[in-house]
Amino acid sequence: MHRPPTAEAEVADELAAVRPGLVQRYAAALPGARAAVLSRLWRGLSHEPLPWVTGRAPARDGLVLRLSDGRRLHGPHPDPYATGAYVTAVRLDGTEYDDPARLMADLAVPHAAAFAAELGHSVASLALSRAGQPDHPQEWPGRDWEWEQRVVDGHPFHPACRSRPGFSVAEQLAYGPEHGPVVELGLVPVPAGECLVAGAWPEALRAAGRVVIPVHPWQAAHVLKRSCEERLAAHPLMALRTLALPDGPHVKTALSARLTSSVRDISLGSVAASAVLSDFGQAVAARTDGLLHVTRTLGAAAAGSPDLAAVLRESPQRYAAAGERVVPVAALATTGLPRTPGWTAGFARLALTVGLRLLELGVALEAHGQNLLVVLSPSGEPRRLVYRDLADIRVSPSRLARHGIPVPGLPGRMVTDDERTLRRKLFGSLVAGALAGTAGSGAALREALGTAVRDLPGTPGLAALRDDPLPAKALTLMRLSPGRAGDLWAELPNPLR
Template identity: 75%
Template sequence: MHRPPTAETEVADELAVVRPGLLPGFTAGLPGARAAVLTRLWRAFAHEPLPWITGRDTVRDGLVLRLRDGRRLSGPAADPYRTDAYVRVVHLDDVPYDDPARLTTDLAVPHSAGFAAELGHSVASLALSRTARENHPDEWPDSDWAWEQRVVDGHPYHPNCRSRPGLSVADQLAYGPEHRPVVGLGLVPVPASACLVTGVWPSDLRDGARVLVPVHPWQAAHVLKLPCEERIAARPLMSLRTLAVPGGPHVKTALSARLTSSVRDISVASIAASATLSSFGEDLAARTDGLLHMTRTLGAATAHSPDLAAVLRESPEVYVSGGERVVPVAALATTGLPRRPGWPAAFARLALTVGLRALELGVALEAHGQNLLVVLDRAGDPLRLVYRDLADIRVSPARLARHGVPAPALPPRMLTDDPAVLRRKLFGSLVGGALAATVGSGPALREALEGAVRELPRTPDVVALREEPLPVKALTLMRTSPENAGDLWARLPNPLHWG
């Protein structure tokens, strides 16, 4: 009987043509990649408010989920903060499954077919990404982009952690940061009269009366359908569409491929607000006693289209000196950094102090492991934080006013005085994301948080952090709820009450 091709077989077939030397490592890595994605999926099943799950029963050897159609889904006890691939198999009634795509297909719940295809891509792309691990040296990198190349597995909790369905194997090898490529950015000339520019657009990206907009080669070929000479050599960062120009800025490009969950563009509104937002971020950082830096937006341009736009941002390296290193928080678990006893607690204390101070002032940072970076001293101890990409923060005009700070002119979607919305943004990204993934389990997260939280002033935000369930994005629910355009949320057990 002929079986239809899967994402795994498709990737293997293409890999055999474009890079056959990687095929043995890819094949050997598939079981581990399936377990990594299955672990993330089981976390979602155990904790997200999925409408087809009617009950959850804790049993001696794990967890049993009662499905709406009467079936049972069983697996190990689910620690929502654990990051190692500990789920190797789950059972749908009496049938074992080690493949998250096949499991999701056989669940046959609403919108599961498309999600199953994404999970298949995630497994195959993850196994492909892991073939790059042997190319990463053990010593500390000496550049900002080299730290980012170490984040091989993608999002620590999203089942679509490595889903790149818009990119071929050749594309992933050419553009994925874990493969350490040099990417040649093109320059598309746009008449200045047809281009919105904010900030200071550099003279070397102008050609008389035309603005030269940096464009990712994938975007040029697949979306713009333009021939594009590659003019700027750059190194891709974790987000893939943002690249570091060695010795220069970071360039955020439009890349209209679906990565992890969504197709992310650069809206005209975000270009229009970029200078205001950057200045506001600088003012906020100045109120944190030197514990936080905000990377400045140097310039932004768009041809009045989300498909052709770019943002130039300063490198976080401008905020370090004297042997210090600035490391994306997502890379902390991959670096083999020397950690003294109490390191996680010290990092949690720094991150919570800064995040809650900003929240009290009126700014909820989306401080996940990609946006948040930590400055380390020579011994690897945390000194201060760097935050980049302000596009998804939330700002409270009322809180700002209490501190005598006028609210900036920002897009309406960024403004809210609702404390639940503000806390979700910060707590979900910082505690449920950056800190949880750094320590890797519920017990470790509780230990890291306990000392830090005791030292914090007992504000309403801190009380909510200490006493309420932890809000995090319900990533699987969002992927299987196409009727909902915005964020959906799950409530995890408060890590401070763990055990």
């Protein structure tokens, strides 16, 4: 039976045509990329509430999953907080699999074929990302976007960590931040009367009664299907659709492609609420005794559609004093700093102090490794936090009112008094995400959290963190549930118990 070419082979063929010098490095990176994606997939299979997994039983050398059709899937002892590629193979009824895409295809559960294709692209794109890396990166970059471009492997726990459907190899090399490109944003002038504008849209992006909206070149080519005569050079950040402009601000562009899990557009509602949300972020940050800064939204604009919109934000680097560096949490592993238990515990104490304080006030941050940044002293010690992109926070009106904080007019999806929803948002992103990714393993996370929580004030949020299972987004289940909207959740073993 003829099998269609794999994503790995397709990328190899395209690479041979557009960048032949990387072909050998790409081939050498494939085994490690398969193990990295398989390790993320095994986390999901081991811990998420998948309806076709009917039982999980420890074995002497790992874990056995019982499937609803009677088959058995056997793999190593799962560590839900490990970031390394520790799973090199699993066995399905005695057949060994080192390729996550082939494993998912042969599991043949509902929606497995589409997810298997994503996993194949994730492996191939991850190998491509690793192939282009310099052998000896600079230890301490001087510009904010350089930190972002050193995050090569993407999401530390998502099996589709590098899946970029709709992007050719040439486009990945041209736009992927890990490849270090300069991206030429298109500039699209729109009559001001046809634009929704919030905040202070800069004069440099206005012309003769028109609002000039920066457009990502992928969006211009594939969605707007237009060419742009005027262009603006920018450096892509780890979010890919957000870029650093030459004069400092960051611009989030509309990019109607699914990256990792979903299509993340810039809705008209988010543009309309951007100024109010930015002011609210400053008011909340003022309650943290200087431990947290929230980047301001300078302006937002949309030309009647999420397909042509942009948001301008200040750079997090403006919150660094002399000698300090502002580093995205996802990039901490690239700093060269030793991951000592004391350092990780100090960072965890700082992050939990801020996160739990805001939770009590009524604000749950989505503080994952991309949104959360840490201000490091010249010697590398964590001093303060910076948070950017408030679009996915959750806000409790009753808690805010209890603390005398005015409740702003925010989109309805952000507003909830449900305690479980608030805790899931914070703990799932900060603890199961940013802190776990920084620690790198369950043992290291347990040690860091055990030290960090000793000095924290007792709150209901801290009690839940100590005693309850740790919530985390069920990333595998979500990709296998295309008909269900919103987040789905798993409960991970509490590292403090």
